[in-house]
Amino acid sequence: MSSQHRRPFTRSRRIFAATAAVAVAGMLAACSGGTGEVNEDYGFAIAEQVEGSPITIWADATRQPAVEAFQAAHPDIEVDLVIDDGSASGSATFQTKIALADQAGEGWPDVVFSTQNNDASWASKEANGVQAFAAPLNKGYFDEDFLDGFTSGALDPLTVDDTVWGLRNDLAPVLFWYNQQLMDEFGYEVPTTWEEYEALGERLATEHPGYFLGSVGDSFVGPYVYYWAGAAPIFQVDGNTFSSDVNAPNSVRVTEMLDTMVANGSLIQDSVFSAEFVAKSANLLAIPGPAWYAGALFQNPDSVNAAEGQWGTAEPLYWEGDEKVTGNVGGGTWFASSHSQNLEAVKTFLEYIVSDPEVAGTGGLPAYQSAADTWVADQASSGFFSGDFETSINTAASSVWSGWGFPNFSAETSYSKIVVPALAAGQSIADVADAWQTEMENEATVVGYTVQ
Amino acid sequence: MSTNTPLAAAPLTERQPAGVRRGRAGSTTRAQAVTGYFFVSGYTLFLVFFGILPALYAVFLAFTKQGAFVGVDNFARVFADYRFLPAVAHVAAYVAIWLVALLLFVVLLALIVHAIRVRWLSNASRFIFYIPGALAGAASVMLWLFVLDPTVSPVSFLLRALGSESLVTTVQLDSLPIVLAIIAFWTGAGGWIVIMYGALNNISTDVMEAARIDGSGPISTAWYIQIPLLRKWISYMAILSLAAGTQLFVEPRVLSQATRGVVPQDYSLNQLAFLYAFRQNDFNGSAAISLVLLVVALGLSVFFVFRGGLFERD
Numbered sequence: 001m002s003s004q005h006r007r008p009f010t011r012s013r014r015i016f017a018a019t020a021a022v023a024v025a026g027m028l029a030a031c032s033g034g035t036g037e038v039n040e041d042y043g044f045a046i047a048e049q050v051e052g053s054p055i056t057i058w059a060d061a062t063r064q065p066a067v068e069a070f071q072a073a074h075p076d077i078e079v080d081l082v083i084d085d086g087s088a089s090g091s092a093t094f095q096t097k098i099a100l101a102d103q104a105g106e107g108w109p110d111v112v113f114s115t116q117n118n119d120a121s122w123a124s125k126e127a128n129g130v131q132a133f134a135a136p137l138n139k140g141y142f143d144e145d146f147l148d149g150f151t152s153g154a155l156d157p158l159t160v161d162d163t164v165w166g167l168r169n170d171l172a173p174v175l176f177w178y179n180q181q182l183m184d185e186f187g188y189e190v191p192t193t194w195e196e197y198e199a200l201g202e203r204l205a206t207e208h209p210g211y212f213l214g215s216v217g218d219s220f221v222g223p224y225v226y227y228w229a230g231a232a233p234i235f236q237v238d239g240n241t242f243s244s245d246v247n248a249p250n251s252v253r254v255t256e257m258l259d260t261m262v263a264n265g266s267l268i269q270d271s272v273f274s275a276e277f278v279a280k281s282a283n284l285l286a287i288p289g290p291a292w293y294a295g296a297l298f299q300n301p302d303s304v305n306a307a308e309g310q311w312g313t314a315e316p317l318y319w320e321g322d323e324k325v326t327g328n329v330g331g332g333t334w335f336a337s338s339h340s341q342n343l344e345a346v347k348t349f350l351e352y353i354v355s356d357p358e359v360a361g362t363g364g365l366p367a368y369q370s371a372a373d374t375w376v377a378d379q380a381s382s383g384f385f386s387g388d389f390e391t392s393i394n395t396a397a398s399s400v401w402s403g404w405g406f407p408n409f410s411a412e413t414s415y416s417k418i419v420v421p422a423l424a425a426g427q428s429i430a431d432v433a434d435a436w437q438t439e440m441e442n443e444a445t446v447v448g449y450t451v452q
Numbered sequence: 453m454s455t456n457t458p459l460a461a462a463p464l465t466e467r468q469p470a471g472v473r474r475g476r477a478g479s480t481t482r483a484q485a486v487t488g489y490f491f492v493s494g495y496t497l498f499l500v501f502f503g504i505l506p507a508l509y510a511v512f513l514a515f516t517k518q519g520a521f522v523g524v525d526n527f528a529r530v531f532a533d534y535r536f537l538p539a540v541a542h543v544a545a546y547v548a549i550w551l552v553a554l555l556l557f558v559v560l561l562a563l564i565v566h567a568i569r570v571r572w573l574s575n576a577s578r579f580i581f582y583i584p585g586a587l588a589g590a591a592s593v594m595l596w597l598f599v600l601d602p603t604v605s606p607v608s609f610l611l612r613a614l615g616s617e618s619l620v621t622t623v624q625l626d627s628l629p630i631v632l633a634i635i636a637f638w639t640g641a642g643g644w645i646v647i648m649y650g651a652l653n654n655i656s657t658d659v660m661e662a663a664r665i666d667g668s669g670p671i672s673t674a675w676y677i678q679i680p681l682l683r684k685w686i687s688y689m690a691i692l693s694l695a696a697g698t699q700l701f702v703e704p705r706v707l708s709q710a711t712r713g714v715v716p717q718d719y720s721l722n723q724l725a726f727l728y729a730f731r732q733n734d735f736n737g738s739a740a741i742s743l744v745l746l747v748v749a750l751g752l753s754v755f756f757v758f759r760g761g762l763f764e765r766d
Contacts (some may be wrong), residue, residue, distance in 0.1 A: 091709065096730040103735065127733035129518060219713050269618070271712065276603055276618075305528040409731075416713030424714075442534045447732060 042343065043139020045131060050341040054078035058097070059113035060086030063169075063332075064153045067358040070352050084330065085183065086115045094119055095270040102130040108339040110346050113169065115332050117157040121408040123335055124165040134165040135338040146351060151397060154367040157406045167354045169332035170364035171372070172294070173396035174229045175252060176314040177293055178286035180386045182211070190286070190312070190387075193231060193320045197288070198257045201266030204285060209265060214287040215277060216258060216423065217269045219416035220329055225288055227329030228404050229316060230254040235440065237405030242444035243452040246433040253319065269423055278303055288317055290329035291393055292364040299384065312387030315395045325401035331367060365393060372397070409447050414439040507746070515737035526740040530728075535718040536741075543720050544631065547697040550633035555686060556691055558641050561673050562648030578649060581642040592639045593706040600631065620714050623707055628715065633704050640696075644689050651685045652678060687760020691753045698749050701726070721745055 036045040057067055057079060067081050087094045094114050101107040101109060112133075123134035138147055147155070147164060151171060178190050186208060190193040191197040216222055227234050232251040236243045261267040270276040272289075281304045287293070298306040311327050316326030334353060336346045354360055360371035380390040418439050422432040428434075441451045514526055530536055561581065568574040587595065598604050601619040602611040616622040623631060655678060663673045679686075692736075700724040707715040718724050721741055729738035757763060 062707070092731050095733075099730045099733055099735075128735065413713055413717065416711075417716045419492070420626075420712075420714050421620060421624055425624060426616060446533060 024387075027256075033431070040140070042135070042141045044136050044141075044338055046343060047341050049343065050213045052078075053342045053345075054080050055110035055340065055342050056080045056082060057111040057349070057432060058082045058084050058094075058109045059111075060084060060088065062086070063113050063353075063362050066353055066362045069145070069356075070349055070360050072126065073356075074348060079141055079349070082109065086113055087119065088115045096122075097388065098133050099127070102127060102133075105130075107345045108133065108337050110337050110340040110342065111349060112335045112337070113332055114166075114335065115330050115347050116410060117330060117333060118406045118408055118410060119335070120158040120165045120331060121160060121406055124160050124163070125408075130257070131338055132165075133335070133337060133339070135336040135343070136165060136339070136351045137167065137336065138162075138164040141336070141343065142347065142351075145353075148371055149355065150367055151372055153398075153400065153402075154331075156402075159428055164415065166333040166335045166399070167350055168367035169334055170361040171353060171367050171397050172290040172292055172329045172331040173393070173400050174225050174288055174290055174327040174329060175316050175392050175396040176184070176286065177298070178312050178314060179284060179310065180284050180312045181310050186285070188285075190314050191317060193420045194253070194257060194317050194415035195320050197317050198260060201261040201284075202264060205266050208285075211266075211283045211285050212268050213261065213285055215268045215270055215272055216262060216291070217271045217274070217277070217420070219420060220392075221272070221289075222258070222415045222429075223420055224327050224329040225290070226258060226327070227251065227254050228401060229288065229325070230257075230319065230327075231322065231325050231401050231403060233403060235405050235407075235411045236403060237449070238405045238452075240448070240450055241452050242405065242407055242441070242449035244437045244440045244444075246437045250319070250322075251433075252287035255429045255433055261429055269420075272297060272303075290369050291396065292329070292380070295363045296386070306384075308384050309386050311385055313385050313389050313392040316399060323401075326396050326399050328400045328404070330387070331364070332362070357438050365397065374450040379420060407444060407447070407449060409443050411440070414443060461504045497592055510739040510742050510746075513736050514743045519734050522734050522736075528737045530737050530740045530744070532623070533724075533737075535727075536721075536725055539718060539721045539724045543698060545629040545702055546632050546636075546720075547694065549629050550636050550697055551690065551693055553633055553637055554641060554644070555690060557637070558644045558648055558689065559679065559682065561641070561688065562645045562652060563678060565645065566649055566652040566678075567670055579644055581645045583642065584638050585638060585640060585642040590702050590706055593635060593703050596635050596638075597707070598712050620711060623711060625713050625716075628704075628707075628719070632700070635703055636697070640693070644693075647689070648682065648685060651682055683760055684762050684764075687762045690760070691762075692758045694752050694756070695749050698745055 028336065038044060039046045056075065057388050059067060059081065061083055062084070064081065064083060067079065071077075071079050084093050084097075085091055094112055096217055098108065098112075104161075105356075120134065124132050124136075126132050135141060142164075150168060154168045154171060155164050158164055158168060165350065174192070184192060186204075188200060188203075189196075197213065204211050204213065214221075216226070223235060226232075230250055230253065232247055232254045233248050234244045234251050246255070258267065262269070268277070268280065270280070289297070297304045300309050304311075316324070318324040318326070334350055336343070336350060340346050352359070353362075354366070355368040355371055357366075357371045357374040360366035360368050361375055366372045366375050374389050376393055379385070379393075414436060416434050418436045423429070444451050515524075516522060517525065565574055565577045565581070568577065584592065597619070599607065600611070600622045602608040602616050602622070603618065607612055609624060659677060659681075660673070663677050668676070680686045699722055700720040704715050704719040704723060705717075708717050708719070718727055722745070724743075725738045725741040728741065
């Protein structure tokens with residue numbers, strides 16, 4: 001018995017030694033790939049440039065027509081488009097795939113589109129000895145004149161220590177949308193403050209039960225539409241310090257308003273993208289939400305599918321006596337890869353995609369000022385929305401509250417983990433507010449922030 | 453098996469002259485060996501490149517940081533993570549519920565199907581049990597998304613009776629281990645029932661007949677004869693299911709995306725390892741979690757191997 005076992009054991013030891021050697025070789029290969037010398041023209045260490053080499057673009061399906069428009073306009077540049085989910089809902093597709101490419105030391109795309117503004121703080125950092133994926137754009141790569149063409153503040157979420165790491169695709173300021181027909185029918189005034197909004201909810205619940213003023217069923221709505229727009233300091237960053245205060249006066253005001261409106265039924269818990277929400281949309285009286293609700297909800301046959309002139313826009317709601325600020329729900333970002341072998345083609349593409357009036361914004365409010373002017377004028381002249389569309393959207397775009405932070409994790413995950421299930425189970429946000437704050441602080445600690 | 457082989461070989465030995473016997477026997481063994489090596493070569497190659505090498509790489513990563521040896525620092529960091537213990541509790545609760553349910557119901561259903569004397573009914577039962585297993589993991593979860601959502605579920609009346617008004621309420625954290633266990637049982641049990649059925653068929657008819665003659669009814673036969681004889685198969689099922697159960701990933705991941713994060717992205721240990729690697733760029737921490745999982749699964753498997761007498765020869 002023992003003699004039979006000796007040989008295989010020796011053999012297995014040999015196999016083990018051989019596999020260990022291969023493993024070590026693999027590890028050494030994976031560990032290589034440090035940063036090179038900084039190129040003076042670009043302001044970062046560039047890869048060897050190969051003129052005419054194809055560029056690989058990762059973007060979601062919504063961006064596909066814009067990329068195809070670029071291909072038609074620039075047939076000299078070979079484009080390989082890879083469709084993914086744009087890292088929507090915090091899926092972190094971008095991080096996942098880049099982390100693998102970093103480990104492999106190859107396979108990076110040339111351009112990436114992400115729906116997450118806070119990806120910049122991640123993509124701008126060197127990881128595991130591999131240089132940051134995102135290329136710095138204002139250190140010589142892009143002209144200052146071009147970068148200055150963005151709407152004021154549009155590049156703020158993508159700027160870390162005065163370095164711009166990405167280009168904003170569109171802006172998503174929160175404004176107020178209302179059903180003009182229903183407002184007239186019920187004899188209601190469009191609210192201008194959060195206090196009036198809450199009062200309208202109570203009145204609506206009493207006089208027209210079943211009708212509602214929005215939803216808290218999406219993880220982006222709570223943090224970005226209500227807390228950000230309510231200037232509640234629940235997600236703030238100062239350098240490497242993260243802070244969250246669910247007990248600050250404005251945080252408590254938002255929490256109480258939401259709890260009251262959920263309790264009286266004027267706020268529902270269905271996702272705005274769900275079939276249930278669409279089924280109830282005839283009872284939607286008004287809703288605070290981002291600029292992209294224009295296409296995503298109201299001009300979408302699969303959603304609210306509003307008739308021309310049925311819906312109107314108003315300026316963002318604010319607290320009475322407080323600064324007139326609003327929130328922001330995303331607004332996609334384009335990143336150039338610092339590993340690209342054709343940086344000039346990448347630059348041509350990015351300049352086109354964010355500033356060409358035909359494609360910029362890819363359906364939403366473009367972040368590039370000249371394209372935004374064209375988009376707003378077109379929307380206003382179409383007359384689809386009643387109210388002063390141009391003023392509403394311009395006011396919203398210029399009044400996004402700057403107190404919100406952009407750390408390298410999302411505000412959505414803690415809200416969906418703690419608050420959404422609690423609401424569904426019949427609890428109030430006040431019941432779980434402290435647990436929510438703890439979850440955010442824990443998340444911040446895990447990714448390396450100091451919690452204040 | 454072990455007693456049959458020498459008996460079969462014995463007459464052959466007596467019939468053949470000694471020289472011829474040794475030569476033929478030797479060449480046959482070499483040919484068989486070569487064939488054997490050929491057959492296992494593909495498996496071995498895949499095992500080395502996609503099993504052993506990654507495991508060795510994980511061991512290396514788990515004890516290093518940026519290539520430098522750091523002892524158990526990575527483990528300490530992972531253990532101190534506020535998500536680690538809840539993930540352990542989630543996986544433990546799920547595995548406990550699922551494994552117990554699997555062992556009990558698979559054996560029970562296999563015994564029932566085996567006891568059915570009507571041929572077409574027995575065949576049909578096995579086929580029906582097996583069908584759900586034909587759906588791959590993610591696809592079965594997609595199917596269950598509809599079943600669990602009271603707004604579209606064919607059994608919405610049942611869900612509403614249990615107090616669930618939406619998908620979010622169905623997949624609340626407290627009930628999630630049960631929900632995941634139901635999904636896993638539904639997809640995995642059918643295959644095991646068929647295997648157990650085969651094992652039951654292997655029990656000698658002499659033994660079964662003797663039991664019947666001794667006046668043993670179906671229940672006592674199952675308890676004193678069939679289940680003890682199935683012990684190795686039950687251990688085998690427990691080990692493989694345990695390994696699969698601790699690797700819980702696809703089900704909560706898909707549910708997480710479908711519920712927009714209500715099922716947290718760090719629900720299971722494998723998900724946490726995924727977040728470490730791909731969200732935090734911390735492959736060392738990720739490898740540490742993977743090693744912990746490997747050690748726990750190996751430990752429990754060894755327990756089942758020895759308790760189940762899997763390596764014992766009859």
